[in-house]
Amino acid sequence: MKKLEIIGYGTAFPKNTVKFGNDIRYKIEKSETQLELAVEACKKAIKKSEISIEEIDCIVWASAVGVQPIPCTAALIHERIAFGTDIPALDINTTCTSFITALDMMSYLIEAGRYKTVLIVSCDVASIALNPEQKESYELFSDGGAAVILRQSEKDKGIISAIQKTWSEGAHSTEIRGGLSNLHPKNYSGKTEKEFMFDMNGKTVLSLSIKKIPDMVKEFLHKGNITIDDIDMVIPHQASMAMPFVMEKLGIPQKKYINLVREHGNMVSASVPVTLCTAFDRGIIKSGDIILLIGTAAGLTTNLVIMKI
Amino acid sequence: MKKLEIIGYGTAFPKNTVKFGNDIRYKIEKSETQLELAVEACKKAIKKSEISIEEIDCIVWASAVGVQPIPCTAALIHERIAFGTDIPALDINTTCTSFITALDMMSYLIEAGRYKTVLIVSCDVASIALNPEQKESYELFSDGGAAVILRQSEKDKGIISAIQKTWSEGAHSTEIRGGLSNLHPKNYSGKTEKEFMFDMNGKTVLSLSIKKIPDMVKEFLHKGNITIDDIDMVIPHQASMAMPFVMEKLGIPQKKYINLVREHGNMVSASVPVTLCTAFDRGIIKSGDIILLIGTAAGLTTNLVIMKI
Numbered sequence: 001m002k003k004l005e006i007i008g009y010g011t012a013f014p015k016n017t018v019k020f021g022n023d024i025r026y027k028i029e030k031s032e033t034q035l036e037l038a039v040e041a042c043k044k045a046i047k048k049s050e051i052s053i054e055e056i057d058c059i060v061w062a063s064a065v066g067v068q069p070i071p072c073t074a075a076l077i078h079e080r081i082a083f084g085t086d087i088p089a090l091d092i093n094t095t096c097t098s099f100i101t102a103l104d105m106m107s108y109l110i111e112a113g114r115y116k117t118v119l120i121v122s123c124d125v126a127s128i129a130l131n132p133e134q135k136e137s138y139e140l141f142s143d144g145g146a147a148v149i150l151r152q153s154e155k156d157k158g159i160i161s162a163i164q165k166t167w168s169e170g171a172h173s174t175e176i177r178g179g180l181s182n183l184h185p186k187n188y189s190g191k192t193e194k195e196f197m198f199d200m201n202g203k204t205v206l207s208l209s210i211k212k213i214p215d216m217v218k219e220f221l222h223k224g225n226i227t228i229d230d231i232d233m234v235i236p237h238q239a240s241m242a243m244p245f246v247m248e249k250l251g252i253p254q255k256k257y258i259n260l261v262r263e264h265g266n267m268v269s270a271s272v273p274v275t276l277c278t279a280f281d282r283g284i285i286k287s288g289d290i291i292l293l294i295g296t297a298a299g300l301t302t303n304l305v306i307m308k309i
Numbered sequence: 310m311k312k313l314e315i316i317g318y319g320t321a322f323p324k325n326t327v328k329f330g331n332d333i334r335y336k337i338e339k340s341e342t343q344l345e346l347a348v349e350a351c352k353k354a355i356k357k358s359e360i361s362i363e364e365i366d367c368i369v370w371a372s373a374v375g376v377q378p379i380p381c382t383a384a385l386i387h388e389r390i391a392f393g394t395d396i397p398a399l400d401i402n403t404t405c406t407s408f409i410t411a412l413d414m415m416s417y418l419i420e421a422g423r424y425k426t427v428l429i430v431s432c433d434v435a436s437i438a439l440n441p442e443q444k445e446s447y448e449l450f451s452d453g454g455a456a457v458i459l460r461q462s463e464k465d466k467g468i469i470s471a472i473q474k475t476w477s478e479g480a481h482s483t484e485i486r487g488g489l490s491n492l493h494p495k496n497y498s499g500k501t502e503k504e505f506m507f508d509m510n511g512k513t514v515l516s517l518s519i520k521k522i523p524d525m526v527k528e529f530l531h532k533g534n535i536t537i538d539d540i541d542m543v544i545p546h547q548a549s550m551a552m553p554f555v556m557e558k559l560g561i562p563q564k565k566y567i568n569l570v571r572e573h574g575n576m577v578s579a580s581v582p583v584t585l586c587t588a589f590d591r592g593i594i595k596s597g598d599i600i601l602l603i604g605t606a607a608g609l610t611t612n613l614v615i616m617k618i
Contacts, residue, residue, distance in 0.1 A: 071606070089477070095381055
């Protein structure tokens with residue numbers, strides 16, 4: 001086990017929500033920004049952890065889309081919460097599962113003593129790039145952020161096991177094609193505008209997920225000599241309304257996973273840490289529990305982490 | 310020491326060059342793309358390593374700017390070199406020093422046995438976003454890519470020590486502000502076009518670097534009980550024409566560092582691995598040597614890695 005514990009966490013949501021039927025979705029307004037939301041989540045996490053900024057050894061931005069192409073977004077977070085310090089700042093990205101990837105990777109650096117205390121922040125504001133004509137994604141995605149502070153621990157807490165797999169058969173099933181080198185913003189026009197919007201083929205993603213993920217989970221649990229019965233709660237990426245269907249395929253009973261799709265929608269990279277924070281806040285998970293973080297991301301990538309909290 | 314060795318590497322450059330005085334700069338033309346350049350570097354690295362793609366355990370994209378906002382660029386590289394496999398793919402970003410950060414971070418996962426063989430690829434094509442009116446950056450930056458394959462090793466080779474520091478006083482000294490959430494491409498116009506271009510204040514970067522980096526290097530070497538005399542060759546980021554001045558401030562004699570600024574320009578994230586590959590190809594470094602990788606990045610971030618190759 002890579003020993004670490006969560007010593008603080010915080011979430012941030014836009015003021016405004018919209019409703020599609022009974023489903024609530026958060027949308028930033030003009031006065032709100034991705035950076036502000038992320039900073040708010042960081043500040044809450046630092047406050048809850050009761051540590052000072054100087055105790056943080058590394059700031060990790062773990063989101064799908066950044067604030068600007070240069071510098072890396074972690075440097076902009078640094079400017080707002082750690083100005084005047086020399087804390088290293090870096091970005092890790094596997095789109096929707098960036099938080100799980102960052103948690104997984106940083107656990108090795110914490111285990112080895114490189115960093116003792118690490119802040120991971122995930123925040124996405126999909127609403128600015130959604131295509132109103134693509135109902136499936138337009139009514140699913142939502143804006144939000146969450147930050148978590150990890151600390152090396154001597155307690156019986158930490159990462160038990162982790163795995164990531166990427167199947168690029170799904171590389172074009174979830175995309176924003178325009179904005180960087182593939183299609184520089186100078187090419188933006190009425191004709192190309194959709195290339196700069198979120199584009200998802202939910203059916204293709206679901207079909208590839210169902211084909212690949214059950215075997216991956218089975219193999220992962222088997223290798224770790226763990227069963228679903230050993231896991232207290234599953235913290236899934238809030239990928240879509242199809243969550244109950246996917247969970248059934250994975251053999252995870254309804255009482256063992258948290259479904260916030262109606263309440264929150266899919267908050268892209270913030271989805272997993274927001275679900276984790278919500279589970280803490282609502283008393284759904286508690287100290288000593290074994291949790292499974294699971295998520296699919298554009299790629300198609302899937303990440304799994306088993307953690308004793 | 311985190312034991313690993315470089316078992317393959319490859320570089321890729323655009324066909325066309327331009328000259329500013331005696332300085333050569335590479336520029337992609339319309340038929341060339343960042344993704345193609347990166348894939349070419351990966352294929353060369355795989356060929357040189359004499360391994361099959363299935364032997365690679367993780368694909369890491371370590372560049373300043375990606376191909377498209379979603380998915381992460383490593384998934385697009387995966388599609389071109391590892392289609393049909395389930396190799397995990399992820400992005401790590403500290404702008405110009407992304408390669409050093411990725412090497413540093415992945416060394417922990419290799420050391421712990423999570424991954425045995427890792428491909429890191431860095432590629433940037435600054436030319437598509439340079440501002441012709443900003444002579445300093447327009448005549449400095451250049452396009453290119455490099456890939457390196459690392460493998461866990463039982464030999465006396467690997468990462469001896471590493472450090473990263475970020476000082477966000479420099480967060481706005483090197484920027485591309487538009488393209489992502491801060492300024493979505495829908496805001497592109499004749500008035501805003503410069504916001505979507507590379508913008509660097511070289512003097513501010515140099516002044517902050519000189520203020521911070523000599524102390525950082527001194528402290529790093531002191532802690533590792535290493536002197537400049539113990540290092541066979543310094544592989545620097547080809548940041549600017551000021552390299553001899555900076556190296557002098559760091560106490561590194563001219564024969565101990567590689568200066569390719571005239572030949573190559575600043576290739577952003579590709580700069581450090583291209584310099585490393587060039588040093589191998591020209592016999593400037595050889596098996597058993599101790600090298601120091603050093604670079605500054607937008608942020609301002611500085612990374613140092615001491616490695617026995």
